[in-house]
Amino acid sequence: MVEKIDQITSLITNKVLDEVMVGRFYKFIMPNVVLVGEGATIKLGQEVQKLGTKHALIVTDPGIIKLGLHNTTVNSLIKAGIKVEIFDQVKPDPDTEIVERGIQFAKEKGIDIIVGLGGGSPLDVAKAIAFMLTNPGTIHDYEGIDIIHNHRLPLVAIATTSGTGSEVTANAVITDPKLNKKMIISSSALVPDIAVVDPRLTRGIPPKVTAATGIDVLVHAIEAFLSKNSITISSALAHRSIKMVAENLPLAVGNGEDMDARHRMAIASLMAGMAFSNVGLGACHATAHQLGTTYKIPHGVANGIMLPAVMTFNALVCRDRLREIAAAMGERVEGLTDREASLKAIAAVKNLIGEVGLPTSIREIGGKESDFPQMAKFALEDPTLLTNPRQASLEDLIEIYRLAY
Secondary structure (H helix, E strand, O other): OOOOHHHHHHHHHHHHHHHHHOOOOOOOOOOOOEEEEOOHHHHHHHHHHHHOOOEEEEEOOOOHHHHOOHHHHHHHHOOOOOEEEOOOOOOOOHHHHHHHHHHHHHHHHHHOOEEEEEEEHHHHHHHHHHOOOOOOOOOOHOOEEOOOOOOOOOEEEEEEEOOOOHHOOOOEEEEEEOOOOOEEEOOHHHHOOOOEEEEHHOOOOOOHHHHHHHHHHHHHHHHOOOOOOOHHHHHHHHHHHHHHHHHHHHHHHHHHHHHHHHHHHHHHHHHHHHHHHHOOOOHHHHHHHHHHHHOOHHHHHHHHHHHHHHHHHHHOOOHHHHHHHHHHHOOOOOOOOOOHHHHHOOOHHHHHHHHOOOOOHOOOOOHHHHHHHHHHHHHHHHHHHOOOOOOOOHHHHHHHHHHHH
């Protein structure tokens, strides 16, 4: 099942005691329950029963309803004696207005548990609704890290794409339409109680969406692996995720019915999500958030455009880690210097992005150099920049955009 968990355990075992002995104590956060495998959604009702809730709100988007991907979830909950309501107004890059409508809907219906169903956008909105129902003020008050004080409503996250990893993370991204920027909300309170990873739900996802969400997984894994807060557990998860994406994303994009490849991508997304949720991301996400908001492109596409440029910027301080990334992606690094191996890692990433049909430059999406200073200003304020392995100034971020142009 979960891609040779014994191998991951063996990677961790030899180093964890060393970290503890030198005083590196840390907390690793993940959902209480993770249901994984084809048909896992069928078991959801049984797990929700244990939470003692009676009235669920499914937060999703119109596309999920149109495809009927919600039916198994609804039936499982009803079979378990749980009343179900549906809020299906989520759009890509959801803004604060959508969250506010969802909060009002939940209050009117007397909801006591939130179930997010979809890609990153529905899951992020579900998280926002769940914590705003128990916390005062507006969602703007909670932008940043660990600002949420009151525990949220019980929360379930069901992923229908292999991309964001939001089903296991402590993060939510909501757009502020007035400032035209993405607000990053990060708190352990946002980690769902139950996560569901059912590869069947990803069947039928178009190749371009599969490609974009798959590259999002790669970025999560690479940024977690390079994070200045990386720990043995996160590194093991991230390294394995990188390898699985390199091996399986082209297969999943080329043949959407290849359920083995989709299963492995779902696991890779889960692992990368657990990794970055605990150790943070980096300059790729900080710059990609602004790129996506400015040019209205999918998050995975924006991440793919920025990743090689950010890796190039970071290479000065983490060439040894880039060597490991190159090897994980199938590159031969024996006999190479760390600098040579790091260049192979960057080239391998750029080749994979191009292979699955995504743009590899800002120029390809119609971007303008005149937008770079403003985007860099917002990127500098992005919380994901805090764990980048190399400190970046405003001028550095502008140069990263130029490098990606």
